[in-house]
Amino acid sequence: MSTPIAIGIDLGGTNLRTAVVDREGRIIVKRSEPVDVHGGPDVVIARIVQTIDALLAEAHLPRSDIGGVGLGTPGPLNLREGVIIQAANLPGWKNVPIRDRLRNALQCPVLLENDANAAAYGEFWKGAGRDGSDMVMLTLGTGVGCGVVLDGRLLHGHFDNAAELGHMIVVVDGLPCACGQRGCLEQYASAAGVARRVMAARGENTVIDSAYVAGLARSGDAVCGRIWGEACLYLAVACVNIQHAYNSAAIVFGGGMSVAGDFLLDGVNDHLRRQRWSLADDLPALRLAELGDDAGVIGAAGLAWCAYAT
Numbered sequence: 001m002s003t004p005i006a007i008g009i010d011l012g013g014t015n016l017r018t019a020v021v022d023r024e025g026r027i028i029v030k031r032s033e034p035v036d037v038h039g040g041p042d043v044v045i046a047r048i049v050q051t052i053d054a055l056l057a058e059a060h061l062p063r064s065d066i067g068g069v070g071l072g073t074p075g076p077l078n079l080r081e082g083v084i085i086q087a088a089n090l091p092g093w094k095n096v097p098i099r100d101r102l103r104n105a106l107q108c109p110v111l112l113e114n115d116a117n118a119a120a121y122g123e124f125w126k127g128a129g130r131d132g133s134d135m136v137m138l139t140l141g142t143g144v145g146c147g148v149v150l151d152g153r154l155l156h157g158h159f160d161n162a163a164e165l166g167h168m169i170v171v172v173d174g175l176p177c178a179c180g181q182r183g184c185l186e187q188y189a190s191a192a193g194v195a196r197r198v199m200a201a202r203g204e205n206t207v208i209d210s211a212y213v214a215g216l217a218r219s220g221d222a223v224c225g226r227i228w229g230e231a232c233l234y235l236a237v238a239c240v241n242i243q244h245a246y247n248s249a250a251i252v253f254g255g256g257m258s259v260a261g262d263f264l265l266d267g268v269n270d271h272l273r274r275q276r277w278s279l280a281d282d283l284p285a286l287r288l289a290e291l292g293d294d295a296g297v298i299g300a301a302g303l304a305w306c307a308y309a310t
C-alpha cells in the first residue's frame with residue numbers, strides 16, 4: 001500500500017507555490033511559478049490542478065495518494081465556509097468558494113487557511129518554533145503578516161481574523177494605514193514601511209528596500225539609523241503587548257526585515273528589555289524564521305495532515 005502525501009499551496013497576488021509534502025513535513029517536490037490572478041478563480045484553479053498533476057508525475061505518485069490539500073491565500077476569509085471574502089492582492093475576487101471548487105476539481109479534501117497563518121504553522125511545525133507548543137510569527141514584508149499558535153493550534157477567533165497583529169496600534173494618531181486606522185505596527189516595522197519612511201524623510205523617489213536601510217543604519221547613517229531604531233522600538237512594544245495577550249515562549253520574525261538577522265534581533269531585544277513587564281520572568285525568545293519561502297506550503301500541508309490524516 002502506498003504512503004499518502006499532502007499538497008501545500010501558497011497562492012499570492014503574483015506567485016503560486018505548490019509542494020508535495022510527506023507526513024514528516026519534508027518537501028518531496030515543489031514548484032514556484034508566476035500566476036495571473038486577474039484571470040479570475042477559474043483560471044487559477046485550473047492552473048493549480050495542472051501544477052499538482054505535474055508535480056505528482058515528477059514524483060511518480062498517483063492522485064489517489066493525496067491525503068489532503070492545504071491552500072493558503074490572502075484574506076479576509078470565511079474559514080468555515082472555505083470562502084475568500086476579498087483580498088487586496090486578488091483584485092475582483094469577491095466571495096469565492098475556493099475550497100469547494102478546488103475540492104470538486106481534485107476530488108479530495110481541501111482546507112483553506114489565511115496565508116500568514118499557514119506560514120506561521122509551517123515555522124511552528126518544522127522551523128523556528130518546532131521545539132515548543134506555542135509561537136507567534138510576525139512576517140515583516142509588504143505588511144506585517146501574523147499567526148499565533150497556542151497549545152499546538154492556530155488561533156482563528158469568531159470572525160476568523162484573530163492575530164491581525166500588523167494592525168496593532170503602536171502610535172496613537174500615527175501614520176495612516178490602508179486598513180483605515182492610524183499608527184498600525186506595519187506602517188513602522190514592515191520592510192515596505194521602513195523603506196517608505198526613509199524615502200519620505202529624504203524627500204526622494206528612488207526606490208529602496210529594508211536591506212538597504214539596515215545596511216546604512218549599521219554604518220552610522222543618521223536617517224536610516226533613526227528609522228531602523230524606531231522599527232525596533234515599535235516591534236519591542238508589539239512584543240510586550242503580544243506577550244501579555246498570548247504568553248508564548250517564542251516570537252519569530254520572517255520576511256524582508258529578517259534578512260538583517262542579529263541586527264534586527266539585537267535591536268528589538270535592547271528595547272524589549274527596557275519595556276518589559278517585571279512581575280514575572282516570561283520574556284519570549286526572539287528568533288529568525290528558518291523556512292523562508294517554503295513556510296507557507298509546508299504549513300498548509302501540515303494543516304491538511306492535521307485535518308485529514310487517518
Ligand SMILES: [Zn+2]
Pocket residue numbers: 166167177178179180181184
Ligand atoms: Zn492598519
